[in-house]
Each structure stands twice: as C-alpha cells, then as structure tokens.
Amino acid sequence: MKKRCSAAEGNPTNPTNPTPVHTEPIATAHTDAPLIVLVQPWIHDFAAYDVWAHPLGLLLLAGILRRHGYRVRFIDCLDRFHPEEAPADPKARCGRGPYRKAPLPRPRGLEDVPRRFCRYGIRPNWLQAELKATPVPDLVLVTSMMTYWWTGVAETIAAVRRVWPEVPVVLGGVYATLCREHAEANCGADRVVPGQGERKVLEAAAEMTGFSSPPRFDFEDLDALPYPALDLKRTLASVPLLTSQGCPFRCAYCASRLLQPRRRLRSPASVVEEVRYWHRDRKVEDFALYDDAFLVNAADHALPLLERLAAERLPVRFHTPNALHIQKMDRQTARLLHRAGFHTIRLGLETDRSTSRRDLDEKVSEGQFESAVRHLKAAGFDGNQIGVYLLAGLPDQQEREIVDAIRRVRDCGVSPILAHYSPVPGTTLWQKAVASSRYDLDADPVFTNNAVWPCRKEPFSWSLWSRLKALAAKR
Ligand code: B12
Numbered sequence: 001m002k003k004r005c006s007a008a009e010g011n012p013t014n015p016t017n018p019t020p021v022h023t024e025p026i027a028t029a030h031t032d033a034p035l036i037v038l039v040q041p042w043i044h045d046f047a048a049y050d051v052w053a054h055p056l057g058l059l060l061l062a063g064i065l066r067r068h069g070y071r072v073r074f075i076d077c078l079d080r081f082h083p084e085e086a087p088a089d090p091k092a093r094c095g096r097g098p099y100r101k102a103p104l105p106r107p108r109g110l111e112d113v114p115r116r117f118c119r120y121g122i123r124p125n126w127l128q129a130e131l132k133a134t135p136v137p138d139l140v141l142v143t144s145m146m147t148y149w150w151t152g153v154a155e156t157i158a159a160v161r162r163v164w165p166e167v168p169v170v171l172g173g174v175y176a177t178l179c180r181e182h183a184e185a186n187c188g189a190d191r192v193v194p195g196q197g198e199r200k201v202l203e204a205a206a207e208m209t210g211f212s213s214p215p216r217f218d219f220e221d222l223d224a225l226p227y228p229a230l231d232l233k234r235t236l237a238s239v240p241l242l243t244s245q246g247c248p249f250r251c252a253y254c255a256s257r258l259l260q261p262r263r264r265l266r267s268p269a270s271v272v273e274e275v276r277y278w279h280r281d282r283k284v285e286d287f288a289l290y291d292d293a294f295l296v297n298a299a300d301h302a303l304p305l306l307e308r309l310a311a312e313r314l315p316v317r318f319h320t321p322n323a324l325h326i327q328k329m330d331r332q333t334a335r336l337l338h339r340a341g342f343h344t345i346r347l348g349l350e351t352d353r354s355t356s357r358r359d360l361d362e363k364v365s366e367g368q369f370e371s372a373v374r375h376l377k378a379a380g381f382d383g384n385q386i387g388v389y390l391l392a393g394l395p396d397q398q399e400r401e402i403v404d405a406i407r408r409v410r411d412c413g414v415s416p417i418l419a420h421y422s423p424v425p426g427t428t429l430w431q432k433a434v435a436s437s438r439y440d441l442d443a444d445p446v447f448t449n450n451a452v453w454p455c456r457k458e459p460f461s462w463s464l465w466s467r468l469k470a471l472a473a474k475r
Helices: 056-068 124-133 148-164 174-178 180-186 200-209 268-282 302-312 331-340 355-359 369-378 400-411 428-437 462-473
Strands: 035-040 043-044 050-051 071-076 097-098 101-103 118-119 139-141 170-171 240-241 288-289 315-318 342-350 385-391 416-422
Touching: 035 056, 043 148, 056 071, 056 200, 056 288, 071 124, 118 148, 139 148, 139 200, 148 170, 148 174, 148 180, 148 315, 170 200, 174 180, 240 268, 268 302, 268 315, 268 369, 302 331, 331 342, 342 369, 342 400, 385 400, 400 416, 400 462
Parallel strands: 035 071, 035 139, 139 170, 240 288, 288 315, 315 342, 342 385, 385 416
Antiparallel strands: 043 118, 050 097, 101 118
C-alpha cells in the first residue's frame, strides 16, 4: 500500500495550535491526503418517516477524519432534498417529512405481511450517478441504524461495489454493533467495526489507507471533539445535538448500554456554543436532542444548560424526539425547558403497568406521569406539544394494557404515540421476545421489524393494530 504523507506534514493546521478545533469544520486537508467517502444507506422497511433524522454518528466521524487531515465526501441515500427531486418550496424544507419510496419484494419469511415493503431514499440511478461523479476514494465508510434495516445496508454496499470494486468498505453503526456476526456474514463489507467509532475509525483508516495521523485530541473529552460535519449535507433543515451519552437506567427493552456503555456529559458552554454556531453560520432554527437521558444528572447538566440557552434568547426551537424521563420532570425543569425554547416534548411512559412494571424498567412510578404533564402545562406548554410514547407489542402484552395507557395519556390532554416494540439482541427482554415470536428472531434481524409485531404469535390480528392506531389518533 502506498505510504502517504502524514497529517502533520501535509495538513496546514498545526496540531500544537490551540485553536478550538470544533469551530473549524471546513476541510484543510492536503490534496494528496486520502479521500474517504461516507455513506448513509437506504432504508428498507414497511414504513419510514424523517423525524429530525441525521446520520449523526457517521458525520461525527467525518468531522474527526477531516480534523486528522483526510479528505471526506458524504453521500446521502436518504437525501429528501436531492437535486433530482422537484424543487421544494424553500419554506417547506423542514426537519421532518416523508422519504421518497419505491416498492420492493417483501423479505423472505415476511411475504404474508399485508403492508407494502419499500426502499426509502433516493433512486438507485441517482446514487450511481453520484458515485460515478465522485473521484475514486481510498476508503468507503457506511453507517447503519435499525438492525432490521440491514438489507438496505447490503443493497447500498452492493451499489458502491459495482462502481468502485477495488475500494475497501467498512461498516459501523447500531446494526453493526448489535448484530456484528450477522453483518460480517451478510452485508458485503470488507470489515465490520462495532461500537463507538471515534478512535476506531482513525485506526481503521490508517490501516486501510496507509496514512498516518496521530490522534489530535482526547477522545474521552466530548467537548474536545469537532462538531459533526453536518456542513457536508446539501440541505441542513435541522441539527441533531448530543449533549450527553449513555443512560444509567437499565430498561429491559433498550439497547442504550450496549451502544453507549458509559455516561458522559458535554459542558453546557460547549453545547451553547454549538447551537450558536449552527444558527449563526447555517441559519438553522430547529435542533433535535438525541440524548438517551438528557434530564439525568440535571443539576450538573440539563439545568445549567437550559439556563444558558434561555439567556441566549436565540430564535430557535428545540425538540426531544427521543423521550425525556418522566420522573425527572419537576417544576423548575419544565419552566426552564419552556424558557429555553423547547417546542416539541416527548415523554417516555412506555407502559401503563404499575405493579409488574419492574420487569421492564424503573423509569416511572405512581403519579409521576400526571405530575410531569401538570408541570409542563403550568410552564406554558400546550397539550399538543406534548407527545407520550407507549410501547405496543411487548411480549405477553394484552390489548387492554395498550388501550388503558392510551386513555390515561388522553385523559391528561396530551397525545399518545404508539412506539412499536422492536426486540434488540443483547437486551434483557430478548429471550422472552424470541420465545413469544412467530418468527425465528435469531435467524434474521428483519424479523425484529416493529411493523410486523414480532412478539405476537399466529394468528396475528392486523385489525387490532388499526383499532389501536385509530384510538391513539382520536381527537
Ligand atoms: C436518536 C435516536 C433516534 C432518533 C432518530 C435518529 C436517526 N438518526 O434517525 C429518533 C428519536 C427519531 C428515533 C426513532 C426511532 N428509533 Co431510535 N434511537 C436513537 C438513539 C437514542 C441514538 C442514535 C444516535 O444518533 N446516537 C448517537 C451517535 C453519535 O451514535 P451512532 O449513530 O451509534 O454512531 C456511533 C457508532 O455507532 C459508530 N458508527 C456509526 N456509524 C459508523 C460507521 C463506521 C464505518 C464506523 C467505523 C463506526 C460507526 O461511531 C459513532 C460514534 O461513536 C438510539 C439509541 C442509542 N443510544 O444509540 C436509538 C435506537 C437506534 N432507536 C431505536 C428504535 C427502535 C427507534 C424507533 C423504531 C422507535 C419506535 N418504536 O418508534 C424509531 C424509528 C425511527 C425511524 N426513522 O423509522 C433502537 C434500535 C433498535 C434496533 N432494532 O435496531 C435504538 C437502539 C434504541 C433502543 N430501543 O434501544 N431514534
């Protein structure tokens, strides 16, 4: 393999210069530096909708690679604002909306599901044209999210290989972490790198391109990392924020601890600086928090951060598509969320069970949900700004339990949002899910797709789903 110049030789950025790296997201790479193409793959699913979704992990890695002297390009198979699309009204370019979709045959074993299975994202010939228009890179990095989207990942990698057969492809992300062996056997990548990628991506890139670039910052310090390279997106309709990583709760259905094993916090000052940056330089007005546990350790984290955001008085909106912890929602927190400009609030009630809840989680106890909603409303939030996630399709879950939970949420004047349960390997609930499924969940992650109600035995009643959906949507 060709030995490249090192970043220290070739990159005009002086590594000893203390300029804050995260405020310099524009490439400074030498033209001889390796080119890395980062790819967000297609989604294959029965339903998919963009809810402030960004490949945050992948773009974080792009930022890190760029800081280390690599040249980076980003190809987004989910780009809703692709130049080949009919031009949208600029005002309609918001952070939520439908992806383009095209029907596909249902995956083997799911032929009986009475719903359309689709590829979500850009047309294959648009991807091919973009690949052909890009100089042949030294390395391709592909990310992955939901485990059951793996066929979309495999299709994307195959498309990349058709244009660049000689270029090594590395796969990482949520699916690669939770189903490493499956990914190694089925996705067509040269290498699968599980786990958090900040340091590992540099090691893999160095090994696969022969370019040496010593680490430029302490990967343990979240404030030292560059901002995610969101500037590589053609349209930046919103920005995802990760103010903390990990979650101390050990909920039986959740994979957080497998993906982000340690709880780590960014400093409030660095988060505010990042918000200011995207708003000032890219005119972004919508910010989505991706934290698993934003309100945990609130006295040291969320509260001082919210105070600072409120003091900034920026004309921006914050959204929490990943739910907030109900038990942490007190009067002060609710008021600060409102003053700081939070616009969309999602709470994780998950289930209405009280006595047997401990098998699932210890997130909510008696009365806490109603009190959280009271605090939010007293702080100034309108009922329709507050959505409450309810898990539907847990092993052994009865219809009655979901109906009661929907009613309980509606009685508080806020909106129930049914979140279909997707069993995740490695979580406490996995074996129970396997035992309760009509599919062989261990055989193929596509069977864990939440749209197929994987934890129900035959005969499965699709009309039950329609009834629950209608009940949740009722005004
Ligand atoms: C934010 C989030 C969302 C956001 C959207 C995020 C998005 N990009 O689309 C919202 C709230 C909308 C969402 C929705 C859903 N989500 Co979600 N979500 C998350 C969450 C909390 C964080 C993901 C994230 O961005 N993390 C931060 C970034 C920095 O990490 P990362 O992407 O993993 O990247 C790191 C590594 O993976 C690696 N890496 C990534 N790419 C690559 C590439 C290479 C080459 C390498 C080397 C490394 C590498 O390095 C990165 C840095 O360390 C995860 C849980 C978690 N803690 O990860 C659940 C999670 C992914 N979601 C999950 C689920 C189930 C859902 C829903 C289906 C929930 C529902 N029932 O409705 C929906 C479906 C969304 C849809 N579009 O259809 C599950 C996935 C389960 C599964 N079977 O795969 C998770 C794991 C939560 C859980 N239940 O345990 N989600």
